[in-house]
Amino acid sequence: MDDLQAYTIVSRYHHGQRVGERDYCYRVVSGAVRQYAIQPDGRRQIIDLLLPGDSFGFEAPDGERFAAEAIVEGTMLASYPWRRLLADPNPEVAQRIRDGASDVICRLQRQLLVVGRVKAPEKVGAFLLELAERLLLQPGEEVRLPVSRYDIADYLAISVETVSRSITDLQHRGAIRLGGARQVTIINPDILDMSAAHH
Amino acid sequence: MDDLQAYTIVSRYHHGQRVGERDYCYRVVSGAVRQYAIQPDGRRQIIDLLLPGDSFGFEAPDGERFAAEAIVEGTMLASYPWRRLLADPNPEVAQRIRDGASDVICRLQRQLLVVGRVKAPEKVGAFLLELAERLLLQPGEEVRLPVSRYDIADYLAISVETVSRSITDLQHRGAIRLGGARQVTIINPDILDMSAAHH
DNA sequence: CGGGGAATTGAGAATCGTCAAGCCAGGTGG
DNA sequence: CCACCTGGCTTGACGATTCTCAATTCCCCG
Numbered sequence: 156m157d158d159l160q161a162y163t164i165v166s167r168y169h170h171g172q173r174v175g176e177r178d179y180c181y182r183v184v185s186g187a188v189r190q191y192a193i194q195p196d197g198r199r200q201i202i203d204l205l206l207p208g209d210s211f212g213f214e215a216p217d218g219e220r221f222a223a224e225a226i227v228e229g230t231m232l233a234s235y236p237w238r239r240l241l242a243d244p245n246p247e248v249a250q251r252i253r254d255g256a257s258d259v260i261c262r263l264q265r266q267l268l269v270v271g272r273v274k275a276p277e278k279v280g281a282f283l284l285e286l287a288e289r290l291l292l293q294p295g296e297e298v299r300l301p302v303s304r305y306d307i308a309d310y311l312a313i314s315v316e317t318v319s320r321s322i323t324d325l326q327h328r329g330a331i332r333l334g335g336a337r338q339v340t341i342i343n344p345d346i347l348d349m350s351a352a353h354h
Numbered sequence: 355m356d357d358l359q360a361y362t363i364v365s366r367y368h369h370g371q372r373v374g375e376r377d378y379c380y381r382v383v384s385g386a387v388r389q390y391a392i393q394p395d396g397r398r399q400i401i402d403l404l405l406p407g408d409s410f411g412f413e414a415p416d417g418e419r420f421a422a423e424a425i426v427e428g429t430m431l432a433s434y435p436w437r438r439l440l441a442d443p444n445p446e447v448a449q450r451i452r453d454g455a456s457d458v459i460c461r462l463q464r465q466l467l468v469v470g471r472v473k474a475p476e477k478v479g480a481f482l483l484e485l486a487e488r489l490l491l492q493p494g495e496e497v498r499l500p501v502s503r504y505d506i507a508d509y510l511a512i513s514v515e516t517v518s519r520s521i522t523d524l525q526h527r528g529a530i531r532l533g534g535a536r537q538v539t540i541i542n543p544d545i546l547d548m549s550a551a552h553h
Numbered sequence: 554c555g556g557g558g559a560a561t562t563g564a565g566a567a568t569c570g571t572c573a574a575g576c577c578a579g580g581t582g583g
Numbered sequence: 584c585c586a587c588c589t590g591g592c593t594t595g596a597c598g599a600t601t602c603t604c605a606a607t608t609c610c611c612c613g
Binding site for chain 4: 573
Binding site: 194195196198202203213214215218221244246249250252253256259260261263264266267268270271272273277312348349 | 391393394395397399401402412413414417420440443445448451452455456458459460462463465466467469470471472511547548
């Protein structure tokens, strides 16, 4: 841990600023980051959404890597040079790498489950629950969305309009309440994640 | 590498046999494995498809893990005990772990891109291309599908019928040719991955 | 030569994407 | 201080795609 701090460089990023030297991996200190790819048809697909505490950049230190950029103005990222991490004999450093990679895997797997859901309101509901959980919010506490509707759409692989309609739908069903477009209060989590139930 | 071999246990699995002790990670020697979850609505969602050479089981050595089972009769898996891997001071072992985790991450990211596609024929097309690439087939060589239509459906998050219709569609467009339900020849890769093109 | 699961095909209903218009909030400049 | 303007968000209508249910065919295996 102290070893790591010797390598750590914390930097500040602007909204939309590109991040992702191939030779570094990162940890989000504050703010949010999106990792995305542009599909052959021109659509943007968000691969991963990084929140405070999340790490990324563990894939293929030598291969291709997807583009990443800060979403929130003033996002703070800690960066670690791969070369040094690999050279460090300290077993704690190795463990940090494993833990970071494991986190990434779990996040991607859970995201795959969300995207794999059938109906749009389920996807949005699962997204909101996941977000609340990852932000370590108390049940009933208001969720401040760090992302736009467009980001949510590209993250869930549905259109912006459908995201909007899903949110309205969940609201009408009494699952959530809105206090501004980016402030959501989860009222009934049960409705949210198994909103598969009949029309 | 030689170090690893000391830990390695290769076992044979039957079709549908469960695999996945929490304390082990695995590498596919031959055959195929599916890793899946059951959604709250009862649907099965395949998270990852493991082919020869692929590793899995790097997520959360201490947390939850998704169910996995062999798809092909006689699947051979090499298993490695986590405890020993972590205790091994050999840097090569540590590197193996990192490489395995990196592979998993890349696979999940690519799968996220496939599932995120809009139309079913694109998903199926991308799946076939990915499969051909991962099986190290020459261009034009016949792909032997290790999975059923149901597996493809649960992997791509679409219904079996849609998978079938997509394959028929791709066939009619001259992108692929079928020699039996599980033997596909890719004729025109270009049509396959950007089949987004109008109707 | 049969089973029987896998795969395909069809038809109707439900869902989603697209196009278009309208709304709302924050920021700018007169 | 207010009008305006821009970008994000919402809503509506319609066409396209997919899901569901059902029936039929295929093919592997005993």
